[in-house]
Amino acid sequence: MRLIGLIAIALVLTLASLAAEAQPAAKIPRIGLIHVCLDHDPPGLAPLRKSLRGLGYEEGRTIHLDYRNQVDEDAARATAQAFVRERVDLIVAFENQAVRAVQAATSQIPVVFAHVSDPVNAGFVKSVARPGGNLTGVADYLGELQDKRLEILGEMVRLRRLLILTDPTDPVTPRLTGDIARAARQLKIELVERRASTEADLTKIFSALKKGAVDGMVIISPKLITNFPGQILRLSLEHKIPFGHHRDALVEQGALFSYGPDYMEVGQHIAGYIDRIVKGARPADLPIQQAARLRLVINLKTAQAFGITVPQSVLLRADQVIE
Numbered sequence: 176m177r178l179i180g181l182i183a184i185a186l187v188l189t190l191a192s193l194a195a196e197a198q199p200a201a202k203i204p205r206i207g208l209i210h211v212c213l214d215h216d217p218p219g220l221a222p223l224r225k226s227l228r229g230l231g232y233e234e235g236r237t238i239h240l241d242y243r244n245q246v247d248e249d250a251a252r253a254t255a256q257a258f259v260r261e262r263v264d265l266i267v268a269f270e271n272q273a274v275r276a277v278q279a280a281t282s283q284i285p286v287v288f289a290h291v292s293d294p295v296n297a298g299f300v301k302s303v304a305r306p307g308g309n310l311t312g313v314a315d316y317l318g319e320l321q322d323k324r325l326e327i328l329g330e331m332v333r334l335r336r337l338l339i340l341t342d343p344t345d346p347v348t349p350r351l352t353g354d355i356a357r358a359a360r361q362l363k364i365e366l367v368e369r370r371a372s373t374e375a376d377l378t379k380i381f382s383a384l385k386k387g388a389v390d391g392m393v394i395i396s397p398k399l400i401t402n403f404p405g406q407i408l409r410l411s412l413e414h415k416i417p418f419g420h421h422r423d424a425l426v427e428q429g430a431l432f433s434y435g436p437d438y439m440e441v442g443q444h445i446a447g448y449i450d451r452i453v454k455g456a457r458p459a460d461l462p463i464q465q466a467a468r469l470r471l472v473i474n475l476k477t478a479q480a481f482g483i484t485v486p487q488s489v490l491l492r493a494d495q496v497i498e
Contacts, residue, residue, distance in 0.1 A: 204453040207258035208242040209277060210269040211251050214405045216244065217269035218422050219289045219315075222442020229443075230450050238453075247402070248272040255280035265452055267445060268312075271347065271397045274299055278310065285458045287448040288312035289441055292347050292397050294463055303463040311458040313444045315436040315466045321351065321393065322358040324419035324434050327471070328391050329362060330489050331431070331478070332417055336365045338389040340380070340407070342372050342396035351395050371399065374406055381410040392418040415481050423472045426497060431481070432473045436466035470494045 210217045220242070224234065232238040241263070245251040255277040258266055263284065268274040270290045277286050278299060286309055294300045294314050301307035303314070328334065339355060341348050352368070359366050367389055369380045377399075394400050394407060404425055411418055412429050420426065421435030444464045451461065472495040478485050490496060 203237060203239055204264045204449075205239045205241065205261075206265050206267060206449060207254075207261075207263040208240060208267040208269070209251050209254050209258075209273040210242075210244050211246070211248060211272040212401050212404070213244055213246055215422075215424065217290055218424065218438040219269065219313075219441045219445060222439045223267070223445045224442075225439075226443045226446035227449065230446055232450075238449075245273075248276055248398075251276035252279060259284060265449060267449070270401050271297060271345075272401060274310070275346075282309055284309065285452045286310040286312075287445055287452070287458070289445050290315055292351065296350060297347060300463060305459070306461065306463060307459050309458050311448060311461040311463060313441050313464050313466065315438075315441050320421065320435060320469075321355060321395070324432075325355065325358055325362070325364075325393060327432060327434055327489065328393075328417065328419050329364075331483055331485050332391050334362065334364050334390050336367055336389045338367050338369060338384070338392040338416060340377075340392065340394045340396070340399055341368055341370050342398045343370050344372050345396040345398040348396045351397075355393060355395060374403060377403060377406055377410060381414050381416075384414060384416075386414075389416060392416045394418065394420075412477070412480075417477075417481055417483065423470065423495070426472045426474045429477050430474065431477050431483070432471065434471050435469065437468035437470050438466075440466045440468050473497065 227238060234240055243254050245254055251273045259281045265285045265287065266277050268277045268286055268288045271292055274288045274291055288299065288310060289312055291297065291314055295302060299310050337359060341352055356366060371377045371380055392411060408425055408428060408430055417431040420430045420433045423433050426433045448461060452458065471493045473485060473490065473493045474497045475485065476497060
């Protein structure tokens with residue numbers, strides 16, 4: 176009897192082992208991530224990875240992230256098409272150019288976007304509350320933040336003439352130019368518009384500016400903000416033309432200040448979308464979110480180099496001061 180019992184136990188264990196082997200391995204979600212501009216990663220990328228770990232995902236084991244940084248929108252479009260052919264489970268598109276590329280490539284694969292100007296006016300979603308398609312995400316630096324950056328710059332510098340850089344090939348340029356024009360009229364600031372689409376255009380613009388011709392600068396078009404931040408910063412420092420940005424990292428490199436979202440919060444939002452979508456939620460049912468926390472970072476070294484005295488009232492509002 177004892178022998179029969181041992182045989183029965185061995186048989187049960189063998190069958191259990193065979194049954195376990197027969198079970199299909201759990202599918203690991205594959206996420207394609209696209210960004211345009213080789214000189215930096217999107218500010219939400221590192222916080223996204225950290226937030227996914229906080230949700231229990233382990234990169235390479237329980238989730239696969241395929242991040243591809245592209246030189247321009249055409250390359251982003253090719254990458255989006257490749258992700259569609261490879262049947263990724265979800266695409267994360269950082270900034271307007273990547274979102275446009277992905278939107279043109281698929282209406283089926285779920286898409287989560289971040290760092291966009293205005294998803295409704297850009298045509299990415301039908302409404303903030305009801306996106307209505309395969310796209311949803313975080314609207315984390317809408318046009319009104321540009322107005323606020325102009326106000327902050329005006330508190331630091333006496334703004335009479337303001338250089339605005341626009342890219343005529345960017346679809347949102349006309350609307351954002353209109354927004355800044357209205358703000359400038361209220362503040363009685365004369366706008367000096369210069370158009371650029373290439374590095375050569377930017378170099379030519381700054382070379383032609385006479386010393387003291389403008390008191391500050393605003394980068395209007397998202398394509399310029401995304402494609403040439405390093406070059407614009409270098410030219411700004413060479414010609415001592417102050418400007419504000421949305422990324423803390425550029426202030427650390429020498430920009431006068433940044434005013435924009437807390438990107439840790441943005442990363443948490445993106446990770447939350449990914450988590451819900453891979454578990455079955457539809458982008459059409461997930462409302463657009465906007466980062467609630469905003470950060471002001473000031474570079475006092477740059478201010479001193481430009482001969483700018485930053486008012487105490489502005490310093491007291493800053494989340495970080497670089498000295």
